[in-house]
Amino acid sequence: MKDTEKYWNPILETLPQEKLRELQLKKFQNIFKWAYERSKFHHKLYSDAGIEPGDIRTFDDMRKVPRAEKSMMRAIQGKAPYPYGDILCVPLEEVTAYHQTSGTTGQPVYQPDTWQDWEWCAETWAYILYAQGYRDYDKVFIPFGYHTAIAFWEGHYGAEKVGCEVIPGGVLNTEARILKMQELRATAMMATPTYVLGMADTARRKLGIDPARDLQIRKITVAGEPGGSIPTTRKRMEEAWGAKVYDHVGATEFGAWSYECTYQSGLHVNEALFLVEIEDVNTGELITEPGRRGKMIITAFDRLAQPCIRFDSKDIMEWSPVECECGRTFRLIKGGVVGRADDITKVKGVLLAPTSIEEVVRSIPQLGDEYEVLVTKKGDLDDITLRLELTPGQEDNVDAVKSKLVDQLRIKTGLGYNLEFHKYGTLPRYELKAKRFKDQRPKE
Amino acid sequence: MAEEYNIKEMAEKISSIKQEANELKAMSGGNQAVDRNVNRILASVKMLEINISDLVNVL
Numbered sequence: 001m002k003d004t005e006k007y008w009n010p011i012l013e014t015l016p017q018e019k020l021r022e023l024q025l026k027k028f029q030n031i032f033k034w035a036y037e038r039s040k041f042h043h044k045l046y047s048d049a050g051i052e053p054g055d056i057r058t059f060d061d062m063r064k065v066p067r068a069e070k071s072m073m074r075a076i077q078g079k080a081p082y083p084y085g086d087i088l089c090v091p092l093e094e095v096t097a098y099h100q101t102s103g104t105t106g107q108p109v110y111q112p113d114t115w116q117d118w119e120w121c122a123e124t125w126a127y128i129l130y131a132q133g134y135r136d137y138d139k140v141f142i143p144f145g146y147h148t149a150i151a152f153w154e155g156h157y158g159a160e161k162v163g164c165e166v167i168p169g170g171v172l173n174t175e176a177r178i179l180k181m182q183e184l185r186a187t188a189m190m191a192t193p194t195y196v197l198g199m200a201d202t203a204r205r206k207l208g209i210d211p212a213r214d215l216q217i218r219k220i221t222v223a224g225e226p227g228g229s230i231p232t233t234r235k236r237m238e239e240a241w242g243a244k245v246y247d248h249v250g251a252t253e254f255g256a257w258s259y260e261c262t263y264q265s266g267l268h269v270n271e272a273l274f275l276v277e278i279e280d281v282n283t284g285e286l287i288t289e290p291g292r293r294g295k296m297i298i299t300a301f302d303r304l305a306q307p308c309i310r311f312d313s314k315d316i317m318e319w320s321p322v323e324c325e326c327g328r329t330f331r332l333i334k335g336g337v338v339g340r341a342d343d344i345t346k347v348k349g350v351l352l353a354p355t356s357i358e359e360v361v362r363s364i365p366q367l368g369d370e371y372e373v374l375v376t377k378k379g380d381l382d383d384i385t386l387r388l389e390l391t392p393g394q395e396d397n398v399d400a401v402k403s404k405l406v407d408q409l410r411i412k413t414g415l416g417y418n419l420e421f422h423k424y425g426t427l428p429r430y431e432l433k434a435k436r437f438k439d440q441r442p443k444e
Numbered sequence: 445m446a447e448e449y450n451i452k453e454m455a456e457k458i459s460s461i462k463q464e465a466n467e468l469k470a471m472s473g474g475n476q477a478v479d480r481n482v483n484r485i486l487a488s489v490k491m492l493e494i495n496i497s498d499l500v501n502v503l
Binding site: 003009010011012014015019022023026027114115116118119120123272273302 | 446448449483484486487490498499503
């Protein structure tokens, strides 16, 4: 196979690591200077730290640049130039697209983009989709309610850029979306893992359609939740649809920074367009070796209206020890994002990786796809309840399932849970990001 | 693999396209049908710079 058939950009995707580092340093210098000279927010942040553009000469210098985080952006927005505040690096008239974060961790953050920024967003997705085998003969169905959340907007434009025919699922309901996929013989789809499983369930129960047999979807790109990198969840999705499922992780503020390729060895970091640093949550020490978890600090080199420089994502992850057989030199993240480095997932004093709970739940075939984790306070102690559904006809097996759950959850998360079994179909269903982790502890 | 591609020559072509587009915009007399479409061309040119031209000084 020719290199141009394997890679979106064979030059950048196979650049030796030392050349990538050189490129990253130059690009970091450029975006730092851009933001320093155009945004009062960045200028003050860096001036207060005593750093100006000429000071960035090495990778170590980059590490001295103060981090930005979501709370800073929330504090700025709502002020002039309205509504973005003085983080904006271009005249307001040059902004052509508005989106916002999903609000999972609080007040949504506004995201302005110029047309060039939006072209860049599509470019980042073109890398993703081409690596996952999307080509100009694909018909890509996007079952997403196009609105202020960025979600699969970028995927839509990225797929167009690759040359695919894109079918916007928009305001159709789940049944109508499935029927439209069938009618148009869609070959690929993008959705959250929760919705991929939910659609399959609806197809079988309400329409008598078996997606693996009756539809032609053979590639699914998932995002928005960690399920695509959880083996047991991926297996459920692939079996339900008879398709390969590929993960991608990105975020509204910094873009689509990672992707799985067809080898499914982990998430490639797009190191030509982003700088990803993983650092120790407690000490801030840079982690470069595989097998040690830390939080991601990320820089997007070429998004200009609202630059993202050393942004503290609080996402927990680790470098992979393996090199991908695809030939890309971009390093791999093992197992996707496993949790967050803030109080949201600290339970009984330990960092709980919700992905571990999902891995256990989805490994037990008698359990349905839906579950919820409820954290409350009993006196001074945290209390965790796991709500589950048994699949129809499995009610007699509840004790065996319970026993397996207790053992596996203890091994994987080190915690004990109250287990609640609910009637199949009664837990909430979601079309975008599922809200499975419900923290009802009083705020301190 | 980078050596298989004539990056420098491609970067020169990209630079020429950028220059031509900017010249077109400069002579439009403010015609929005020209200016806005040139902006879109320039956004695509920027993607070419990211994919090709930015590498010239690295390789």
